[in-house]
Amino acid sequence: MKLSIPVVETIQKRHSVRTYENKSLLPQDREALLICMKELDNPFGVPVHTYIIDKELRSDGEKLGTYGIIKGASTFLGVSIPDTKLAPLAAGYEFENLILLATHMGLGTVWLGATFSRDSFASAMKIPKDELFPAISPVGYPAAKRRLIENLTRSAMKASSRKEWKELFYQADFRTPLTKDMAGAYAQPLEMVRLAPSAKNTQPWRVRKTENAYHFYANYKSGLSKEEKTIKQVDIGIALSHFHQTALELGLTGAFEQMALEDENLPDNIHYMISWRFTE
């Protein structure tokens, strides 16, 4: 379902917030988030669960459970999924939609897949024992000024920059870059993929265009742990949210589908995820 917000504008506005004003979420903002959470869905048919909890702030405003990375926020969102094949894509898709909705409300967020105490948040959010719990995000009012640690984190990951088109988007095989001209109406959905956030800003998405479809792949070294692979797939789900929501905003039509592409001779480290078969 199309989010009822200006998608391209919101994607361009979003950035991670790790320093918040020291104040609780207003009841009307919390209520609006709850309504958004109830309406979330995904095009992969996976039941995704989202959570919202309030945690006490310590007197110095430091948040327990986020290793000093987050300051000031006292409300947190979370996401859990069953341990099934397309579930990490669906988690990325739905939770990013929630992040975009919060961004549109003027709230700050940041995906946290690693720098939080998973056990304490899992018990506070009552995550079912048999579900995967890939990420949380604080949600609150961005502080006027970032802290030093946040600036250092951002510069270490070059958080404000992204790879160029020619490194991400291809046509036919993985040797010929796809230009914006060749992408035509899909230039904007792909540009929104390019701007997506990813764990450590690694931007693992690669997209290949064929006659009637855009095929999405994840770029990661073989031999990752299951948790690491799950996060890469969540990153692709985030990219799929940006791609799909932008396509819907532009009135482009199509559907996601897992295609049998076994004859493909894929480059090393390129793993097939899903395709968008377009109808115009």
Ligand SMILES: Cc1cc2nc3c(=O)[nH]c(=O)nc-3n(C[C@H](O)[C@H](O)[C@H](O)COP(=O)(O)O)c2cc1C
């Ligand atoms: C799945 C995922 C997991 C992330 N995990 C963390 C984390 O554990 N700690 C953190 O400080 N930032 C985390 N981030 C935030 C990224 O570092 C950030 O999105 C990226 O550097 C791009 O910056 P931007 O969001 O401001 O565009 C994560 C992002 C994603 C998408």
